[in-house]
Amino acid sequence: MSILGDLVGPGSGVFGVLDDLMKRLWPDPAQQAKARLELLDMQQKGELAQLDAALKAQLAQAQIEDDEAKNGRLFIAGARAFIEWVCGVGLGYQIVARPFLVWASGAWWHVPAPPTLDMQTLFSLITSVLGLGGLQIAHKVFTK
Structure with missing residues (x-):
């Protein structure tokens, strides 16, 4: 099964991802148990459902782009x-x-200078196309 199927499939999603992340971050079983309790508390409060919905939307967009x-x-x-x-x-x-x-236009050609581009629009387009927004950078930093 694909990664997308593993994350979106029943019984997985954000809870599975976070559980796997806890195993990597805290090798001590006592710390893992404490983190799992906090995760279950988040799940009961409904906060995990919001994270799961956001993750599924991001994965669906990534699949569309692929x-x-x-x-x-x-x-x-x-x-x-x-x-x-x-x-x-x-x-x-x-x-x-x-x-x-x-x-060259001032020194040799004696013509008006060429026009400038709107760099704000260009940079906003570049950052959105290349995925240089805060979420992409945070993903790269925290998944190393």
């Missing part, structure tokens, strides 16, 4: 790559090419 990337049609699979190329070209222009063009 299916889109595997699609053979360029219009579907190429959309993310197109946005990444546009962002890469925009950053290359703004950070590498534009300073040289400004210098």
Whole structure:
């Protein structure tokens, strides 16, 4: 069974993930038992259901993105790559090419300087496409 099936399947989900995480973090059985009691308390209060719903939504989105990337049609699979190329070209222009063009336009060509790009929009697009938001970074930090 796949990881997605293991996490979303009955009797698993967030509780199974957190239980496995507790085994890794606390090798002492007494500390594991204490952490399990707190986890069960969270489950009874309903907090774990909210975490489980959020995890399932994230996993479903990841599965959709994986299916889109595997699609053979360029219009579907190429959309993310197109946005990444546009962002890469925009950053290359703004950070590498534009300073040289400004210098050359003033020193040699005697024409107005080339336009600047809206970097706030470009960076917000890059961070969202590449998944550089806080949740992705936290996931990478805490799963090492």
